[in-house]
Amino acid sequence: MKKKVEEKKAVPQKAGGRKTEGKKTEEKQDEFITELDQYLFGQGVHYDIYKKLGAHPCKRNGRNGVNFAVWAPNAQEVYLIGSFNGWDETACPMERLEPLGIYEVFVPGVKLGELYKFLIHAKDGRKLYKADPYANTAEMRPGTASKVTDITQIRWSDSAWMEKRNTYIPDTNPISIYEVHPGSWKKHPHGENEDGFYNYREFARALTEYVKDMGYTHVELMGIAEHPFDGSWGYQVTGYFAPTSRYGTPEDFAYMVNYFHRNKIGVILDWVPAHFPRDAHGLAEFDGTCVYEYADPRKGEHPDWGTKVFDYGKNEVKNFLISNALFWLDEYHVDGLRVDAVASMLYLDYGRRDGQWVPNKYGDNKNLEAIEFFKHLNSVVHGKHPGAMVIAEESTAWPKVTAPPEYDGLGFTLKWNMGWMHAFLEDMKLAP
Numbered sequence: 001m002k003k004k005v006e007e008k009k010a011v012p013q014k015a016g017g018r019k020t021e022g023k024k025t026e027e028k029q030d031e032f033i034t035e036l037d038q039y040l041f042g043q044g045v046h047y048d049i050y051k052k053l054g055a056h057p058c059k060r061n062g063r064n065g066v067n068f069a070v071w072a073p074n075a076q077e078v079y080l081i082g083s084f085n086g087w088d089e090t091a092c093p094m095e096r097l098e099p100l101g102i103y104e105v106f107v108p109g110v111k112l113g114e115l116y117k118f119l120i121h122a123k124d125g126r127k128l129y130k131a132d133p134y135a136n137t138a139e140m141r142p143g144t145a146s147k148v149t150d151i152t153q154i155r156w157s158d159s160a161w162m163e164k165r166n167t168y169i170p171d172t173n174p175i176s177i178y179e180v181h182p183g184s185w186k187k188h189p190h191g192e193n194e195d196g197f198y199n200y201r202e203f204a205r206a207l208t209e210y211v212k213d214m215g216y217t218h219v220e221l222m223g224i225a226e227h228p229f230d231g232s233w234g235y236q237v238t239g240y241f242a243p244t245s246r247y248g249t250p251e252d253f254a255y256m257v258n259y260f261h262r263n264k265i266g267v268i269l270d271w272v273p274a275h276f277p278r279d280a281h282g283l284a285e286f287d288g289t290c291v292y293e294y295a296d297p298r299k300g301e302h303p304d305w306g307t308k309v310f311d312y313g314k315n316e317v318k319n320f321l322i323s324n325a326l327f328w329l330d331e332y333h334v335d336g337l338r339v340d341a342v343a344s345m346l347y348l349d350y351g352r353r354d355g356q357w358v359p360n361k362y363g364d365n366k367n368l369e370a371i372e373f374f375k376h377l378n379s380v381v382h383g384k385h386p387g388a389m390v391i392a393e394e395s396t397a398w399p400k401v402t403a404p405p406e407y408d409g410l411g412f413t414l415k416w417n418m419g420w421m422h423a424f425l426e427d428m429k430l431a432p
Contacts, residue, residue, distance in 0.1 A: 033097060038100050055067070070103050133240065180221060229277075278306065311369075318373055342374075
């Protein structure tokens with residue numbers, strides 16, 4: 001990953017108005033991340049925090065460049081490394097903002113398409129090379145770097161659909177959903193390109209023809225968020241804010257959603273807030289400590305899947321997930337989310353034997369923090385997008401999955417009844 005250091009390096013520009021070691025407060029400069037941003041993020045209610053954390057092309061103090069920011073509260077130091085500075089590990093130190101431990105640096109002259117990572121010096125001496133949790137695109141696997149892009153430049157032509165969606169009522173409209181994994185639905189003949197994958201644009205045109213012919217109202221797309229391993233079908237996410245580069249660019253993905261909408265087809269994404277993989281460049285032990293996951297392995301690890309469990313009691317982690325749900329609805333005009341593995345979030349003993357899990361304060365197996373997370377998530381989503389669907393893939397008899405939070409329900413629009421599906425398939429195997 002290292003390249004020869006260029007003679008001319010991009011020089012970081014410090015954010016002004018902050019105190020630095022041994023210096024008086026510097027001259028006031030344009031602020032990108034404000035005290036209000038940090039306060040809302042710390043409270044777990046900065047619903048568009050993705051516009052501040054990550055990599056964002058902007059102009060600061062009269063200079064064009066990119067503002068980079070990452071939350072790494074327990075890091076010793078953080079540096080920005082990338083193709084724009086020859087991957088020099090000391091060229092771009094990032095400034096720590098208090099009180100939350102957000103690190104920030106503005107680098108003039110960085111262009112779209114540049115690759116980057118955060119080099120995190122952990123307090124135990126390790127050097128961690130992490131992809132950006134808020135990146136909007138990434139390099140093609142097996143590469144794991146994030147890539148600078150600007151999704152604010154995407155243009156849409158589905159305003160009629162979006163206006164209609166605001167008044168859409170799923171309970172009173174017939175819905176027929178075609179669930180599909182883009183990477184395996186249809187492929188080019190061997191040799192046409194490396195993987196044979198259809199580009200998002202090609203996929204949109206081919207799938208629209210099939211869906212309209214079959215009479216479906218919606219497509220549910222599996223494995224859209226960036227992930228390192230094809231075999232996971234996208235359920236081991238490392239880039240929650242990035243459509244996978246396997247099928248094209250963010251602009252290509254937006255074209256696909258726009259194309260579906262112009263053909264009166266709704267778009268639902270599979271969304272995975274239940275767990276994430278241990279890959280070294282991902283969220284696991286992000287700053288050398290358990291930042292995104294529960295620290296206690298009896299809560300923070302899934303024995304069956306070998307993955308990490310999000311800490312639903314931490315405000316910044318809940319903010320990450322809720323803002324991610326809104327990101328797909330706001331920035332990519334998605335019409336709904338099918339929430340994967342809800343049961344694994346609700347039950348503390350899910351997939352665990354005696355001694356492998358910790359009861360809640362009442363002594364039972366309900367994850368009280370996950371319950372409150374769902375109520376918060378669904379209240380915010382339905383408040384901002386009343387016509388959007390949030391569908392729980394829930395395989396047990398948990399009560400009030402679709403009841404409103406004010407009636408002590410989880411607040412989902414619909415339940416994707418996996419238990420019924422398995423029971424039906426078992427019955428169909430039997431002799432009449």
